[in-house]
Amino acid sequence: MVVRPLNSGEVDAVAELIHRATNDWYRKSLGREIFSGRPRDCRIFPETYEALDPGCGLVVELDGKLAGVCFYHPRETHIGLGIMAVAPEFAGQGIARMLVDAVLKESGSLPVRLVSSAMNLDSYSLYTRAGFGPVMAYQDMRMPTDEPLPPLTTTSGTVRAATTADLFPMVDLEEKLAGIRRAKDLAHFIQNPGGHWRTMVHRDSSGKIDGWLSSVDHAGCRMIGPGVMEDDLVALALLHAQLSAPRGGLPVFLVPTHESYMVSELYRWGARNVELHLLQVRGPYTQPTGLVMPSFLPESG
Structure with missing residues (x-):
């Protein structure tokens, strides 16, 4: 597995991955999908993140396929960890942890902040194992x-x-x-x-x-x-x-x-x-x- 920056030609593939992975979790866990439109509608995520922070999108490539993606946002006071998605067929292989570790390596001494579902215990465990702690709850x-x-x-x-x-x-x-x-x-x-x-x-x-x-x-x-x-x-x-x-x-x-x-x-x-959702901070x-x-x-x- 290789963690590398997102290439500009991969925006559609990343949008499809976000759409598919997120809907898969919601469908299996909560009985509904969160994205009701086309996969290409999710282009707004990589397009916005890349417009704000070029080069701060990370993907994991496995066997020549996009297995996971996340985005991070260096700011004056902190690093924001944005949307993360792992292809369902590659779940359980440590891809999300590889992406989190890569972002933490980039963060240096700055705090890292994210908002994640309180209903997804896998992601909660992922972040708390990496040193994050919940500090605020939102409905x-x-x-x-x-x-x-x-x-x-x-x-x-x-x-x-x-x-x-x-x-x-x-x-x-x-x-x-x-x-x-x-x-x-x-x-x-x-x-x-x-x-x-x-x-x-x-x-x-x-x-x-x-x-x-x-x-x-x-x-x-x-x-x-x-x-x-x-x-x-x-x-x-x-x-x-x-x-x-x-x-x-x-x-x-x-x-x-x-x-x-x-x-x-x-x-x-x-x-x-x-x-x-929970605000978590490291x-x-x-x-x-x-x-x-x-x-x-x-x-x-």
Whole structure:
């Protein structure tokens, strides 16, 4: 087996591998598929990761076939470990551990962060054996229909679309509230290459940005996140605005399980739980002072 960088001509093969491997696990474990579209829809993962971090996609080749893939994201404060997939026919051969070890070798002294399913005990064991530990739990939620949402019971400040002038206030806010910094990701969201990203900011009564929330609306990934907010009222205002925007499908969003008021409000809106995820970190971790909503694209916790 050989671990090597992803070649540009392998994007379709990697998209097919992500689609097939992920659906295989969900079908066997949870009785459903997570990707309902075509395999090529999953091109959004390698295309986004390679646009942000060229050369940071890794594949395992076995007998001339792609057996596994993962992506990592060097950032100012940490390394983000992105989506990982192993072909079902090569399961149990240590491929995922080879990929994790390769990423850890690249990380040096920086912490490594990832968001993984709490319902996949194989991946949980993989990461904890490699020195990761769970530090935050999230419930994946989704609205059952695209019917209009009930009005917010409490409003504070205003929500608007993010602009390039908001970039560094947003970057600084995430560092202040969550302890991580990733200007490259936020610039990508605001610039909106491909036309499927939407980013909103919340401003308090003085005009200061006290929260932001991005989303992706693509056949391969419909998700609201990432974002950070000073408190749950800001988070609800931003999420309400994102959910009220026109979309091609119903998005998933991750909410910290301990945010009881936000969760109860989302239930009032009609939201339902669809899965559980864990933020896992290898290395130093600072507990957030605000509210964090992660995503899987790009993944950084």
